[in-house]
Amino acid sequence: MSKKLLQQINTPSDLRKLDPSQLPELARELREFIIDIVAVKEGHLGASLGVVELTIALHYVFNTPEDLLVWDVGHQAYGHKILTERRTKFDTNRQLGGLSGFPKRSESVYDTFGVGHSSTSISAALGMAIASQLKGENKHHIAVIGDASIASGMAFEGLNHAGVTDADLLVILNDNAIGIDPSVGALKNYLTAVKEGKNPKQNNMIKSLNFDYSGPIDGHDLPTLIKELERLKKVKGPKFLHIITTKGKGLQQAEEDQVKYHAPGKFDATTGEIIKKSEEHLPPKFQDVFGLTLVELAKNNPKIIGITPAMPSGSSMKFMMEAFPNRAFDVGIAEQHAVTLSAGMATQGMVVFCNIYSTFLQRAYDQVIHDVALQNLPVIFCLDRAGLVGEDGATHHGVFDIAYLRCIPNLMIYAPKDEIDLQNILYTASLGLKHPIAIRYPRGRGKNADWKFPSDFQKIEVRKAQKLKKGKKVAILSTGTIATNVTAALNEIEEDGHFAHYHFGFVKPLDEKKLHKICDKFSTIITVEDGVTTGGFGSAILEFAAKNDYVNEVFLCGVPDYFIEHGTVDELQQFCNIDVDGLKSLFSTVLEEDE
Ligand SMILES: Cc1ncc(C[n+]2csc(CCOP(=O)(O)OP(=O)(O)O)c2C)c(N)n1
Ligand SMILES: CC(=O)[C@@H](O)[C@H](O)COP(=O)(O)O
Ligand SMILES: [Mg+2]
Numbered sequence: 088m089s090k091k092l093l094q095q096i097n098t099p100s101d102l103r104k105l106d107p108s109q110l111p112e113l114a115r116e117l118r119e120f121i122i123d124i125v126a127v128k129e130g131h132l133g134a135s136l137g138v139v140e141l142t143i144a145l146h147y148v149f150n151t152p153e154d155l156l157v158w159d160v161g162h163q164a165y166g167h168k169i170l171t172e173r174r175t176k177f178d179t180n181r182q183l184g185g186l187s188g189f190p191k192r193s194e195s196v197y198d199t200f201g202v203g204h205s206s207t208s209i210s211a212a213l214g215m216a217i218a219s220q221l222k223g224e225n226k227h228h229i230a231v232i233g234d235a236s237i238a239s240g241m242a243f244e245g246l247n248h249a250g251v252t253d254a255d256l257l258v259i260l261n262d263n264a265i266g267i268d269p270s271v272g273a274l275k276n277y278l279t280a281v282k283e284g285k286n287p288k289q290n291n292m293i294k295s296l297n298f299d300y301s302g303p304i305d306g307h308d309l310p311t312l313i314k315e316l317e318r319l320k321k322v323k324g325p326k327f328l329h330i331i332t333t334k335g336k337g338l339q340q341a342e343e344d345q346v347k348y349h350a351p352g353k354f355d356a357t358t359g360e361i362i363k364k365s366e367e368h369l370p371p372k373f374q375d376v377f378g379l380t381l382v383e384l385a386k387n388n389p390k391i392i393g394i395t396p397a398m399p400s401g402s403s404m405k406f407m408m409e410a411f412p413n414r415a416f417d418v419g420i421a422e423q424h425a426v427t428l429s430a431g432m433a434t435q436g437m438v439v440f441c442n443i444y445s446t447f448l449q450r451a452y453d454q455v456i457h458d459v460a461l462q463n464l465p466v467i468f469c470l471d472r473a474g475l476v477g478e479d480g481a482t483h484h485g486v487f488d489i490a491y492l493r494c495i496p497n498l499m500i501y502a503p504k505d506e507i508d509l510q511n512i513l514y515t516a517s518l519g520l521k522h523p524i525a526i527r528y529p530r531g532r533g534k535n536a537d538w539k540f541p542s543d544f545q546k547i548e549v550r551k552a553q554k555l556k557k558g559k560k561v562a563i564l565s566t567g568t569i570a571t572n573v574t575a576a577l578n579e580i581e582e583d584g585h586f587a588h589y590h591f592g593f594v595k596p597l598d599e600k601k602l603h604k605i606c607d608k609f610s611t612i613i614t615v616e617d618g619v620t621t622g623g624f625g626s627a628i629l630e631f632a633a634k635n636d637y638v639n640e641v642f643l644c645g646v647p648d649y650f651i652e653h654g655t656v657d658e659l660q661q662f663c664n665i666d667v668d669g670l671k672s673l674f675s676t677v678l679e680e681d682e
Contacts, residue, residue, distance in 0.1 A: 090116040099146035111632035118337040126356035133335035133348045143637025144312040149552035155199045159208035159232035161189035161203030171197035181478040196293030203482025205236040209245030218252035229257045235266025239420040249325045250297035263334040370533040384517045394441045396425040402442040426454035433464040445473040445485025460497045467516040474617035475529035480653030490622030499524040500594040502567030506533040514544035552598035558587030560610040569617045576670035606637040620645040
């Protein structure tokens with residue numbers, strides 16, 4: 088179908104020239120445009136489809152970019168990007184060198200705040216609103232936040248503050264009753280009661296926080312939305328609009344299976360059918376190795392508990408939730424709570440597997456230190472999506488965990504080299520450890536198509552590093568699944584026992600006995616990791632060498648000291664020179680120099 092209206096719009100001021108009667112047609116065109124491109128280029132789908140009308144109404148009513156609009160998480164901001172000067176580039180979304188999948192200040196003046204991690208929008212927009220007041224500027228400030236994201240502690244901190252200000256802040260709650268997985272918790276029940284009219288108006292909790300509350304209204308009804316936004320524009324102080332939308336709106340399958348269509352991969356734009364890749368003979372996803380192994384272990388140990396903050400599907404904690412609903416908890420977007428809840432359970436002798444994406448654990452740093460490590464509670468952190476995650480980009484790479492966890496006393500860190508190693512460390516942790524442990528593993532699939540399940544678990548000796556290959560001259564020390572790249576690179580160069588390769592599953596505690604032997608035997612050491620080298624595994628080896636007066640040459644390979652953008656994992660590893668070819672050329676150079 089034609090996109091006559093959309094093609095006329097490069098900026099929101101073009102949009103504001105349209106007659107209100109043309110906006111529903113624009114919404115149809117925008118939706119179709121998003122579907123056509125995401126079907127081929129992949130990305131987040133359902134959330135953006137759900138806010139098409141809201142996006143149009145906001146840019147129609149408010150004077151963006153003068154008025155400041157903050158999208159929470161930003162996975163729903165595709166329509167916003169398309170209407171704000173990026174329509175012709177939208178087909179590069181999330182690709183190397185292309186548009187970011189999330190709003191980003193350096194990308195556009197319309198992206199007022201960089202997002203990706205949830206629940207920041209209220210604080211950020213309030214900060215802007217207070218700054219505008221202080222500067223004597225007359226602007227509107229709008230935060231758009233979803234029902235799952237508003238349940239997070241940080242959003243409540245923002246609301247709590249905003250309610251005692253007279254800042255020009257409009258919070259729009261986009262309530263579609265789902266996050267990535269169905270929303271959870273008492274707040275969800277409260278919002279449902281409000282929607283069903285079961286909550287008396289005088290008991291409205293948002294009103295009681297001193298907001299001008301309106302809604303709930305139909306977020307797909309453009310005339311109603313526009314009328315209400317026009318009204319709110321004139322209201323002073325903090326305001327809260329509750330709108331009801333359908334995630335995936337306009338694509339039947341996306342509306343019916345909202346979990347799958349959050350980010351469906353490639354699909355047929357006309358039928359909506361997801362284009363399935365054959366999964367036969369493919370190695371397992373690490374998340375499934377985690378999820379299925381946990382269930383297996385939990386069968387024999389009633390003390391095992393699983394906790395996820397809002398990622399039951401992404402982490403595969405859903406298997407545990409299905410098998411043992413009483414012992415598995417989705418606590419919503421609440422990483423801080425997830426960590427301290429785990430600590431509380433651990434005080435009572437439970438064996439808690441707290442699964443958090445590496446990047447999202449950053450939010451619960453104090454809880455890891457203060458509530459877990461300081462009390463030496465043996466919580467088992469399973470950090471999925473460690474390393475470079477690919478198209479989600481800089482906000483989501485799990486590259487800092489080794490560096491930010493390594494300095495915490497009591498906390499052990501383990502990075503398995505493959506699926507079996509992951510299973511075995513989960514098993515080992517389930518037997519009971521004297522300390523908390525963080526087990527980090529990457530997004531995506533392993534390499535072992537012959538992975539057997541269930542398997543014979545092997546206990547892993549704490550601290551012990553493993554020799555993967557013998558060699559005489561240079562020692563390569565790797566941690567985690569990047570070992571596979573090292574092995575492949577070594578297999579591709581002609582070397583006759585020049586390089587030895589060691590897998591350091593334990594980054595902490597380090598196998599110092601083996602390190603002494605390595606430092607004595609090899610004058611050159613190369614460390615390889617898929618996280619930042621600043622403070623990471625390589626740094627740990629350098630610290631060991633310095634502390635023990637070794638003067639070996641140590642080369643660190645890993646993620647450099649700047650933020651890595653989006654692209655495929657292969658492209659980004661190549662960029663960091665930790666792909667097979669990058670490592671091969673480094674090893675070849677070392678080999679040539681030695682000969
Ligand atoms: C701190 C943090 N934890 C988890 C996530 C992963 N995540 C991204 S979107 C999302 C669900 C958001 O749901 P909601 O706010 O209701 O927005 P919707 O997708 O429904 O539009 C989650 C859990 C995140 N981005 N940030
Ligand atoms: C927007 C967001 O934070 C999530 O949707 C994230 O993109 C999920 O990542 P995975 O696809 O790795 O589960
Ligand atoms: Mg939602």
